[in-house]
Amino acid sequence: MDNNVGAVAGERLKSYIERIERLTEEKRAIAEDIKEIYVEAKSNGFDTKTIRRLVKERAMDADDLAEQEAILDLYKRALGQLADTPLGESALRRAG
Amino acid sequence: MDNNVGAVAGERLKSYIERIERLTEEKRAIAEDIKEIYVEAKSNGFDTKTIRRLVKERAMDADDLAEQEAILDLYKRALGQLADTPLGESALRRAG
Amino acid sequence: MDNNVGAVAGERLKSYIERIERLTEEKRAIAEDIKEIYVEAKSNGFDTKTIRRLVKERAMDADDLAEQEAILDLYKRALGQLADTPLGESALRRAG
Amino acid sequence: MDNNVGAVAGERLKSYIERIERLTEEKRAIAEDIKEIYVEAKSNGFDTKTIRRLVKERAMDADDLAEQEAILDLYKRALGQLADTPLGESALRRAG
DNA sequence: ACTGAAGGCTGCCCGC
DNA sequence: GCGGGCAGCCTTCAGT
Numbered sequence: 001m002d003n004n005v006g007a008v009a010g011e012r013l014k015s016y017i018e019r020i021e022r023l024t025e026e027k028r029a030i031a032e033d034i035k036e037i038y039v040e041a042k043s044n045g046f047d048t049k050t051i052r053r054l055v056k057e058r059a060m061d062a063d064d065l066a067e068q069e070a071i072l073d074l075y076k077r078a079l080g081q082l083a084d085t086p087l088g089e090s091a092l093r094r095a096g
Numbered sequence: 097m098d099n100n101v102g103a104v105a106g107e108r109l110k111s112y113i114e115r116i117e118r119l120t121e122e123k124r125a126i127a128e129d130i131k132e133i134y135v136e137a138k139s140n141g142f143d144t145k146t147i148r149r150l151v152k153e154r155a156m157d158a159d160d161l162a163e164q165e166a167i168l169d170l171y172k173r174a175l176g177q178l179a180d181t182p183l184g185e186s187a188l189r190r191a192g
Numbered sequence: 193m194d195n196n197v198g199a200v201a202g203e204r205l206k207s208y209i210e211r212i213e214r215l216t217e218e219k220r221a222i223a224e225d226i227k228e229i230y231v232e233a234k235s236n237g238f239d240t241k242t243i244r245r246l247v248k249e250r251a252m253d254a255d256d257l258a259e260q261e262a263i264l265d266l267y268k269r270a271l272g273q274l275a276d277t278p279l280g281e282s283a284l285r286r287a288g
Numbered sequence: 289m290d291n292n293v294g295a296v297a298g299e300r301l302k303s304y305i306e307r308i309e310r311l312t313e314e315k316r317a318i319a320e321d322i323k324e325i326y327v328e329a330k331s332n333g334f335d336t337k338t339i340r341r342l343v344k345e346r347a348m349d350a351d352d353l354a355e356q357e358a359i360l361d362l363y364k365r366a367l368g369q370l371a372d373t374p375l376g377e378s379a380l381r382r383a384g
Numbered sequence: 385a386c387t388g389a390a391g392g393c394t395g396c397c398c399g400c
Numbered sequence: 401g402c403g404g405g406c407a408g409c410c411t412t413c414a415g416t
Contacts, residue, residue: 006174006345009334010323011173011175011334012329012334013174013334013339014174014175014177016325016328016329016334016339017175017339017342017343017346019325020322020325020326020339020343021343021346021347023318023321023322023325024343024347025314025317026318027319027322030311030314030315031315033311033313034308034312035356035397037304037307037308038308040304041300042341043121044300045296045298046297046301046304049164049398049399051301051304051305051308052406054301054305054331055308055309055312056406058305059309059312060351075312093357095390100253105238108233108236108238109233109238109243112229112233112238112243113246113250115229116226116229116230116243116247116398117225117247117250117251119222119225119229120226120247120251121362122222123219123222123223123226123276126215126218126219127219127392127393129215130215130216130219133208133211133212133215134212137204137205137208140204141214142201142205142208143300143359143363145394145395146354146356146360146363147205147208147209147212147363148201148263148394149341149360150209150360150363150364150367151202151209151213151216154209154213155213157261163339164338165289166261167335167338168216168338168341168342170341171335171338198366200315201366202366204368205363205366206366206367209367223412227413230414240414244390244414248390250409319408337410338411340409
């Protein structure tokens with residue numbers, strides 16, 4: 001067995017862990033920033049709970065929209081396949 | 097074809113769903129009970145986090161536990177001292 | 193310090209853990225039962241994915257209903273408090 | 289009263305929400321990056337569960353880690369031998 | 385066996 | 401300081 005395998009693997013492992021730790025730290029910092037915005041909003045008289053709710057709803061709306069798009073896409077693909085058949089052509093015309 | 101097939105299938109479906117719902121409710125109740133035990137333990141001064149850890153360890157097969165620890169050991173070694181060692185190799189072989 | 197404290201605490205700890213383990217096992221068994229029902233349904237030609245969805249929707253409906261009840265309850269309490277005032281009485285009369 | 293207060297507040301609210309959404313998106317992207325690292329590590333034969341554990345341990349303060357271990361030790365002792373021991377007492381005092 | 389999704393569980397943050 | 405509520409993580413499950 002290659003005697004260097006262990007060392008090389010160790011280097012890789014170290015690299016993975018350090019990259020993860022660095023990104024985790026960035027993530028933590030961003031979370032902190034978000035928290036600060038809520039603090040600022042609160043100090044300006046806004047109700048943070050409501051803001052959180054608004055943010056959440058907007059995110060959910062976006063998700064719903066994405067889902068709608070996905071379904072629409074699905075239909076389009078289904079129609080696309082049908083387009084090769086006489087039946088499909090009439091369907092397409094009706095769906096026009 | 098038997099005109100009752102649809103109705104019979106409907107009955108079956110209903111039965112499945114009701115059985116599932118009943119069992120799910122039981123499961124939920126048990127989960128609640130477990131949570132209560134942790135609350136009780138906490139109110140008596142125990143550290144619930146540690147209890148959770150103990151429960152988890154006890155649930156794991158002894159062999160699996162040993163293997164997990166061996167891998168952890170191996171990785172720690174790799175991080176601590178990047179140079180390959182005979183000890184590390186044997187650990188690798190065990191974890192293989 | 194009471195020399196028995198340690199032992200008594202140990203007994204309690206043991207009791208907690210054993211109760212948790214017993215309940216966890218029950219929970220696991222129920223989860224198994226649920227899975228079996230899905231297997232049975234599938235073997236009888238039902239689409240399990242659809243059944244899962246139905247179960248989920250019924251659960252969500254129930255939740256929604258519970259929420260509606262909670263809101264209604266809230267209103268009733270609010271009206272109950274108002275009932276002691278002339279203004280509240282007229283509100284109650286209007287609310288029928 | 290200044291008629292523009294409402295509009296100004298609306299602008300501010302909008303600003304807060306957009307800043308939060310932007311940061312949340314950044315956070316999400318970083319989380320994605322972290323996940324990718326784990327995928328890469330896995331594809332190179334590393335045990336991601338162990339890596340997660342290592343990262344977590346490294347993130348914990350050394351003192352906290354030691355305390356956790358002390359409590360775990362104490363509890364294990366309490367389970368293993370329910371009779372009180374001098375050793376157990378000292379562990380209790382340390383964990384106190 | 386791996387992957388992607390769903391549900392449950394844990395830890396965190398807020399408000400009281 | 402605590403308990404409730406919420407986001408993130410982990411585990412499990414169906415499908416490929």
